[in-house]
Amino acid sequence: MNYQITGRIKPFRRRTVVFAAAAFAFLLAGCGIRQAQDDQFATQVAVASTEINQTIVADWTLTPTETPVPTETATPTLTPTITEIAGTATPDERPLAENWQSWPIVPEISDTAKRIFRQGVDEFGTNPRVFSKIGDCQSVPNVFLGIYGMGYEGMLSAEDAYLQTAIDYFHDAFLMESLAVHDGMSVGSALTTTWSDPKRCEKGENPILCEIRLHNPSIMFVNLGTNWVDGLGMDVYYEYLAEIVDILISHGVLPILTSKADDVEGGNWINRVTAQVARDYDIPFYNFWAVAQLLVNQGLSQENHIYLTVGAWDYRNYHALRVLNKVGEAMGLFMPGATLTPTEAPAETTAAP
Numbered sequence: 001m002n003y004q005i006t007g008r009i010k011p012f013r014r015r016t017v018v019f020a021a022a023a024f025a026f027l028l029a030g031c032g033i034r035q036a037q038d039d040q041f042a043t044q045v046a047v048a049s050t051e052i053n054q055t056i057v058a059d060w061t062l063t064p065t066e067t068p069v070p071t072e073t074a075t076p077t078l079t080p081t082i083t084e085i086a087g088t089a090t091p092d093e094r095p096l097a098e099n100w101q102s103w104p105i106v107p108e109i110s111d112t113a114k115r116i117f118r119q120g121v122d123e124f125g126t127n128p129r130v131f132s133k134i135g136d137c138q139s140v141p142n143v144f145l146g147i148y149g150m151g152y153e154g155m156l157s158a159e160d161a162y163l164q165t166a167i168d169y170f171h172d173a174f175l176m177e178s179l180a181v182h183d184g185m186s187v188g189s190a191l192t193t194t195w196s197d198p199k200r201c202e203k204g205e206n207p208i209l210c211e212i213r214l215h216n217p218s219i220m221f222v223n224l225g226t227n228w229v230d231g232l233g234m235d236v237y238y239e240y241l242a243e244i245v246d247i248l249i250s251h252g253v254l255p256i257l258t259s260k261a262d263d264v265e266g267g268n269w270i271n272r273v274t275a276q277v278a279r280d281y282d283i284p285f286y287n288f289w290a291v292a293q294l295l296v297n298q299g300l301s302q303e304n305h306i307y308l309t310v311g312a313w314d315y316r317n318y319h320a321l322r323v324l325n326k327v328g329e330a331m332g333l334f335m336p337g338a339t340l341t342p343t344e345a346p347a348e349t350t351a352a353p
Helices: 014-031 038-043 050-057 097-102 111-124 161-169 207-215 234-250 269-281 288-292 310-330
Strands: 127-135 217-223 254-258
Touching (some): 111 127, 111 217, 234 254
Parallel strands (some): 127 217, 217 254
């Protein structure tokens, strides 16, 4: 099957990547990385254990008896809290979720997305200079985007020099540790207090709400799907992901949903459902899957096909930076005299006893 892939596929300069990857090696011990080869690095990037996920299954109230296929007419169980961004009344000519494989790598930023972001900054006081992440160990700063906060020179080619503006604008967010990133994180675990840091999160606060309170982001990459519990249906996945999106929108945070390179569930159904949620809420969909198709072994480790290789990190980071730049340009953040100003994140508080 031929896929129409739009956008450039190159990563940043390779000589810098090799140096940066070596510099990251000692930082990645928390993900179990010990060896220098790409596949050996990537095989141990995350600990996505089935046992960990199974510990929270008992707390989930949604246990389907069958796994219906999601349809293009599906609507979110929970509608966005901010009513004025709930969709458009004009004929919907956007591409269907069933064609997500041909969606662009870097999405266009819809009017709905612009309203979410601007309402977040203007009314909720979110910080326009702060983005964050929800994901597993492959979303920690040392793997996802953190390289741009390391201060290395020569990261960008002359052709990509325009991306330096985004690096400068979001500089303090690249190395920020998200409270919503954890080994084995899934759409279910992100919604339960079981996975919250008891030392930094308040009682009754799930990792997403904890991260929003502590770091006050205006943008959130949602990098989930690899750790979905085998046997739960795609309708349940849709409901959990839609609930995450509802939480973010209700706090004025713009979600960016990401497609994944692996296909642990078979049939790439999680990517399709993710695209459906992005379409239903009219929010950005970063199609990393499209990039991975052009990489050796789809950017996945030969030993374990749920882990990205170090080389794939480069491409994922580069195009994620392009997505951030796209958002920044659409919101007018980089214009001289831009009216959006950063808001101080609330002071971190000690978790309630």
